[in-house]
Amino acid sequence: MILDVTEEYVDQLISIDSSSGGYPWGTRNINKVCNQKNWGAYLFLFENLPAGFIVFQRILDEASILHLAVHKGFQQRGVAKKLLHYFIEECGKRSIASVFLEVRESNLNAIKLYASFGFQEIGIRRNYYPTSEGFENGLDMAMYVN
Template sequence: MISIKQMHKKDIDLCYELDSNTISLWSKEQWANEFKKDGTKIFGLLIKNLVIGICVFQVVLDEAQINYFVVNKKFRKKGFGSYLMGYLIKKCEKLNLKNLLLEVSQSNVTAERFYSRFDFSTVGIRKNYYKDGSNALLKEKKINNKIM
């Protein structure tokens, strides 16, 4: 059974473990700090009780910034990332947000292709942003808020 649940401070070890086994973006201390930030929500994608994906996003005024998005390598290309992104977009609609933002390395072609399927468009570039010298693409998705 697939489910999505909000992660809490007690789940830091689960988040850190998945991160360490995938993109190794944050230290345990950085994960702890994410749980303390105002407006930050962390969601886990689970199969039964196994966390296979995580999304961290921060709401600021009428926008949300995706700070972290990953699916365990064993579960990629099976629709789980799309399921998690679909959930996040619906969450943004319910919160009446106007934009969903993220940044991705220009060299991460797979991720860029993934985000383009959800109508994210490149709105800026940060030159030589990453340690490897690659550029960061700033991406934005307009949220379609339905007027009742």
């Protein structure tokens, strides 16, 4: 089941994020986004347990995926695919024309997932993300919905 959630669910988002095994987005960033306008989030419940989420911003006919994370215990069961599918379908209903995102160059699983939905690389942000050894590039990706 997918729920359209508000800031009341922020603790669940933080908990999934910190259990996703990726570079955590962090409490500060999640709280910051939840205080902005035009943000939204969908929470995936797997047998009533919070399993994954997507956080996004929609402004006029453009949307940005700000974060997508699935709890390690629920990964590789299609949760991210279902969330993305739902999000893109909702974008279509709202006449969103384009969706943008940024992803770490090393995050091949996420890049593969986005590419399978038709996202294409549109640019590179050099040394955009911190790593334990330094920095890595970010890929800008986009897909056109309508």
